[in-house]
Amino acid sequence: MRADQINDSGETSYKFTHTIDGKAEGSDKTFGVINPATGAVFAQCPDASREQLERAVATARRAFKDWSRLSFAERRGYLHRLAAKVRERAEEIAAVITRELGKPLSNSIREMAGTAASLEQMANLEVKDEVMRDDGKNRITMSFRPMGVVGAIAPWNVPVALASHKIAQGLITGNTLVLKPSPYTPLSTLLVGEISREVLPPGVFNVIAGGNDLGQWITEHPGIDKISFTGSVATGKRVMASSAGTLKRVTLELGGNDPAIMLDDVDIDTMTAKIFGGAFANCGQICMAVKRVYVPEKMYEPVLESFAKLAGALRVGDGFEPDVQMGPLQNKMQYDKVLDVLEDTKRRPEARIVAGGNTLNRPGYFLQPTIIADLKDDARLVTEEQFGPILPVLKYKDLDDAIARANDTRMGLCASVWTNDKKRGAEIAARIEAGTVWINHHVGSEADVPFGGFKESGMGREHGVMGLQAYMEAQVINVPAA
């Protein structure tokens, strides 16, 4: 999709297509994709039928035979060529991300660079056989076999990068893929499918867009062997339930309510700036964003002041406007949900709005970056994943109490501890119930480091060799010596 295919109102008549069996396909039905900076539909997306899913699964099953026989090195070559093609069209896809998601164009360009890098870095990993025993009587090895067809279901908040993790892990391990992007941000991922037709053998990688019902059909489909799902806790539970009918292997990367615990030995302005970045990036719509901050009582007011300054200085607007640092919320449903949490917060007598607290007087789903002080622990803004630009800053007297409060949640994706004493920080980290705990930073994803959540934040791990193994079946081979 070129820039000259977009009119002055930002609309495009470009024909986005599914990728099935290496070919472009439209659908009889389409649905409108909304630009969250205007609230208006700017493009049409094909809406895959059940019959198209059937053909996507059938072609993926056929392609599995040859693809699964290739070596890691051969599959790596394909994925590196895909990464190179993605780089060639990165700017074009980044512009589509900003139009459908709203975030600043520079962030979308970064997402595309991350996408190409993830495709390469994950493809560079390899799962090797393990010798379990070799004692003269038996040689017992454990090998890992591709599973078959992976159904990959992605969310809207970082659409292409999160999909690329599933593409890379699914394909390098010898599986074939049917990928469904979110109906809120399907177009950028359809373009990745378009690119893949030039590089991958037909049927290996299929991308079909559609609504939530398409997601459910994928999870129920007997021709699909594994589900890799990233999305909300509520949907994750549904995915697990409907995958149970065929006992699919399931990896769930779900929501978070990440705490950041500040200790009393830090430089306030340095640390608040970093925590602020970890809370408000992508308009707070990141699974592993900072969602609650715990601050020692004696530093509370200066910390609030520092956060208020940062919030006041953040430039909010359409992601295509120059110098904008934060865009709108991505969709009306999320906007209404965040406003509902904000209204609930405002109704609480103890709540103090330190910065923001209002929508912007313009079309689209814009909200000021908002800092709330003095909330009690049972406030919805503290107990729920807000997934938006509102941050509760909570006071603590006793560190053990802060750790207990940080752990008092059904979620456990990530957390961070902020201190100049890294050893003390690591000791505290070990007491926090979360899949990743950072010291003095928050938000990040590494291709070779397992990522996933404790408790209701997920099931299993993605990334790293451990992540790849989750796309494979372990097979023991036991050979007697004699």
Ligand code: NAD
């Ligand atoms: P969502 O659960 O609403 O949707 C995710 C995907 O699931 C979409 O493609 C959707 O169409 C599909 N879907 C919806 N109903 C389905 C069903 N019944 N069966 C199968 N698929 C179905 O999530 P979202 O709003 O797109 O994403 C935001 C959530 O994702 C947040 O909670 C966020 O924390 C979480 N998230 C987690 C991670 C992680 O790595 N842990 C990363 C990003 C986002």
